[in-house]
Amino acid sequence: MLEHSRKVMAAVRSGPGTLAVAQDFPYRSWSRCIEEYGLEPGRCGTVPYVSHREINVAREALEDKLIFAYEEVDFLYSIVGRIGYCVTLTNAEGVTVAERADRSSRYYSDTERPGSVWSERHAGTNGVGTCLRDAAVTSVFQDEHFFEDFIEMSCAAVPLFAPDGSLWAAMNITVRNPGLQRETHQIALEVVRKSAERLSEAVFRRTYANRTILKLWRPDGQPCLLAIDADHAVVGADVAARQFLSLPKTEFTPFSLWRLFTRDPAAIRDRAGPTLPLELIRLDGSPLRGYAYGPQREPAPAAPRTRAAASATPAAPAAGEAAPVTLDQWAGAEPRMTRNVHILRRLAHTGLPILVLGETGVGKDTLARAYHAQSPRAAQPFVALNCAAMPETLIESELFGYAGGAFTGARKEGSAGRFVQAHGGTLFLDEIGDMPLHLQTRLLRVLESGEVAPLGSGKIQRVDVQVIAATNQPLEPRIAQGAFRADLYYRLAGVVINVPCLRERADKEAVIDECIARTAGRLGMRVAPEARAILLRHSWPGNLRELYLVVNRAASLAEGKTIEPHDLLLPAAGSPAFAPAPVPLPAEERRPAGVRARVDEVERAAILDNIEACRGDVAAAARNLGMSRATLYRRLKAHGITRR
CATH class of the missing domain: 3.30.450.40 (GAF domain)
Incomplete structure (x- = not known):
């Protein structure tokens, strides 16, 4: 043995x-x-x-x-x-x-x-x-x-629980790496935990879209969710709330919220919104703080606007929400992007396929939506498919559709597929570089013929779509490796749009100010000069997506009407970088500095998230992260994170 x-x-x-x-x-x-x-x-x-x-x-x-x-x-x-x-x-x-x-x-x-x-x-x-x-x-x-x-x-x-308290799934990460450090793995676990929290909250919000949602933070920093009706009856609770408030583990009969908290209807009515902190007092006198989110005017859509698998054009924004971005707003004052918009407008009536290249988060999806909204096809559907986010076995049926009974497990009514759904409008194929090779062949046939045959139907349907494809990968090396078809590349590259990253844009300062105006400014908030200076110095590896996330998060964290530097949860310029024991890489993949930076990024984000969730309690955050308080202090120092 x-x-x-x-x-x-x-x-x-x-x-x-x-x-x-x-x-x-x-x-x-x-x-x-x-x-x-x-x-x-x-x-x-x-x-x-x-x-x-x-x-x-x-x-x-x-x-x-x-x-x-x-x-x-x-x-x-x-x-x-x-x-x-x-x-x-x-x-x-x-x-x-x-x-x-x-x-x-x-x-x-x-x-x-x-x-x-x-x-x-x-x-x-x-x-x-x-x-x-x-x-x-x-x-x-x-x-x-x-x-x-x-x-x-x-x-x-991390287990995933449905709004009724039942266990429905597990989200998991795995690596086969005997040289992995335990502390690195523990940090990665916290990233999974946060991801599972977001997913569970999204499912809960959809289930109770027409109810008021109370998001409250337990003393250990974990959020819990309650759904209440117009009479303040609790009609739903997630597992964290059920555990903390000693509610039934599965279904329960609706009951008054004031059986749990001191009666204060005005607190919920007057503090509804993601920027107005709510405080409810438990019957034992202890406070629970959080936010109240009012019910949507109608049930939630089948999926959020940016869901990975597929999405349709969003409805007009509600009062107080930011309007959709136009092509001119997308371009800003960056000469290369202004030139891109000029080219797109000149070719808008040709129907040529468009290939958008750029790093993650630069706004490729936003460009596709803005182009559609100002194109001759604006009144027709905008349909998106993320080729990287969907399992390989599902891409073909989702993209081309299938007939009822086409395969075991198929829906009886079948599925039209994204090409047919986008007929007359725009089909956005995101992360096209990740499309499996055998599906590239079929996609090429459809693009060349304008005809699609759903799986198992034998019927050919003509489709008229404006195709916009996007990727954050350089396609030429993948073509050389045989991972991407050269003929498909040339078929998609009717117009090639290269989107610069935020750190290289000539109008970076104006973009950051516009983000502040569209997010914090819309809420009547301002950014302190010191905080703005940090935003300008930051390298923004996540580009616009990271920028908007940081500013929105800061607006929620700020205690008053001014966003201060510590609300940004970003390192100050010149902070020392953390260099944990590197993850061993095979020779052909070895990039020592890059790997250290990536591990650094994951660890730093997890540490900050935990300290924020624990309201600055370092001892509690250390317990969550599975390390001693002394170790966490060393990590804080290594990352240049100072307590305030």
Whole structure:
């Protein structure tokens, strides 16, 4: 028996005191593997797979939630993927229904692909399976896995609960990297936790779109959500609220909010909105602070405007909301972008395909929407598909459609597909560089013929669409590698628009001021000169997306009507960079400085998020991050983060 197997068996025979880790974990899971499942750590770890039909059935059952999940999986991967992790989403049975990964990476594990079943019963102690079994956040670092086959892997999973309290999925990250540092993995877990919180909140808000949502922060910094009706009856509560307020774990009969808090209807009525802090007093006299969000005028749409899988043109903005960006606003005073807009306007009536190139966050999606809104097709649909955010097995049916009964698990009524939905209007194909090679061939045929045949129908439909494709990848190297078709590139590149990154724009200062006006200014807030100076100095690796996120976040954090430097949660100019032990890379992927910067970015964001969530309580933040307070202070110093 190998060393790992001997350690597992000895620990289970002798009890948790033999482990140099927390007593509860992984001992409790190891014990289940041996005593309940009859597994042996020295045998090959097996990960079963379900059929394509069963994958579709699993996705169909989660369809309403997957709309939001694809976007969050894509966002999470944009952060942790840079340090080698893949991101997966499983259903409550552990079946992988979505994946984002670089399958060419040496750190990728083929066992993470869609259809894999990571239940604890089959795969032993692992992030997904143990998370679902315990219904708790779970990190399994290297030799904490039960099977010897998996000890080079590290995974972290967070359970996802539906608004009714039921467990519906797990969000997971995995990397096969024996050189990974435990502290790096612990920080990555916190990033997953935050991502899962956003996803759960999105699902909750959609479920109770026509109710008032109270978002309150528990003393441990974790947000909890309540949904109330016009009479202040609690009609919904997320799992965090149910646990903290001792509410039933599943369905419950609506009851008065004032059974939980001192009666104060005016507090909710007068403080509704994301910028007006709310305080409710519990019956024991302790306060809970947060925000109240009024009901939408109508039920929430099928998905948010920027969802990853597909999106339609948004409705006109409500009173007080910022108007959609025009082409001129998008271009600003940057000469290269002004020239781009001039070219697009001159060619607007030609229907030539448009290829938009630029870093993540530069505004490629915004350009596509602005162009559509000012084109001859403005009255027709705008439909978008993110080729990177959707599992490969779904792209074909989503893009080209399918007939009812075309395959097992298909909807009875079939699906028109994005090309047909966009007929007469604009189809925006984001992250086109990530489209699988075999689908590129079919896309090329449709672009050349103007005809699409839904899967299983045998019927050809003529379509008339303005195609706009976008990518943040240089396509020439991918063409040279055989990963992208040259003929498809030339078919898409009727007009090529290169969008400069924010740090290189000549009008960077004006763009930042415009962002302040459209966000903080609309709320009657101003930015202190010192804070504005930090905004101007920042390098903005996330470009416009990061800029708007930072300013919106600062507006919510500011205690008065002025955004101060500490509200930005950005490093001051000249702050020392954190350089943790680098993640080992294969020779062809080695970029030491870049990797350190990426790990730095992930760690710094997680630390700041936790300190913010814990209202500045460093001891509580350290507990959340799984490190000692002294270690956290060292991290703060390394990142140049000062307490205020």
